């Protein structure tokens with residue numbers, strides 16, 4: 139059987155860091171409140187002239203180098219983003235141009251914070267069926283562009299960044315020991331669009347809009363939904379939760395990550411957390427966290443990994459793979 143294998147991982151954070159202390163000078167908040175309620179200490183912010191595609195390209199180049207590939211090899215680019223450079227073309231098309239990659243398949247996936255997990259499942263369809271030999275799946279976001287900087291309940295939570303995986307086909311035996319993607323669970327409950335949305339768009343207000351969220355309700359759904367998706371994805375992969383070496387969650391809030399861990403009885407030493415340094419980078423947070431944990435020597439080739447996320451929609455999902 140042909141499996142879709144993760145053969146390279148890379149990430150990029152814009153250099154400018156905004157601390158909680160700095161935010162507390164412009165909105166009524168404090169370093170203490172933000173750390174206690176979210177675990178966030180700082181976030182990165184893109185420069186004014188640095189669009190999402192620039193972050194995506196940096197992450198993609200690092201992932202390609204990690205895989206021993208170049209832009210010339212890339213035949214599929216999927217960018218998971220909710221903050222595209224333009225309404226169209228897709229940010230993936232701009233990334234293809236900036237990378238100098240050849241004519242191939244390129245498009246965006248919009249599932250907000252779950253975008254990276256959704257994009258991985260879409261890419262799997264191309265790679266495992268022989269339509270792509272070298273795919274880039276990129277999560278790239280500039281959530282700071284969507285903030286209402288007067289709303290302390292949201293503006294402290296988000297940051298900018300990008301992460302990328304290179305995916306290539308690998309022969310497997312059809313068992314859980316194969317390198318590559320083993321199982322998915324994806325969900326959307328559109329009855330809950332009101333809990334987390336941006337109040338603008340081309341066909342409504344004609345503006346970009348600002349992020350609006352009923353945080354405590356999103357929180358409640360997050361723990362339950364993510365836990366359910368992890369169980370479903372591990373079942374789809376024919377693995378048990380104790381088999382999993384690493385959980386790489388979407389980084390929204392340290393309390394959500396802990397809540398899922400407690401609900402499923404996960405060993406906290408097996409759960410990667412970067413929310414303190416990155417804040418919530420939406421679709422970029424999983425590949426950013428993954429790259430961090432590979433670079434610091436925790437996640438190694440051959441490890442069984444589960445990635446999971448929830449975001450606006452509400453969308454949520456999980457994916458199990460062997461690195």
Ligand code: ACO
Pocket residue numbers: 166167168171172175176251290291292294295334351352353354355356357360388389390391394418448449450
């Ligand atoms: N600084 C100080 N006080 C604040 C701040 C702030 N930045 N933000 C809110 N407060 C106040 C509120 O106004 C409220 O005050 P009140 O009691 O006087 O009305 C009080 O803190 C408590 O507000 P809650 O919303 O009940 O606080 P909660 O403990 O739920 O924490 C938070 C809020 C951090 C947003 C939490 O609900 C959360 O993390 N929710 C998940 C949302 C999330 O991460 N979404 C990201 C996208 S979806 C995803 O990625 C999973």
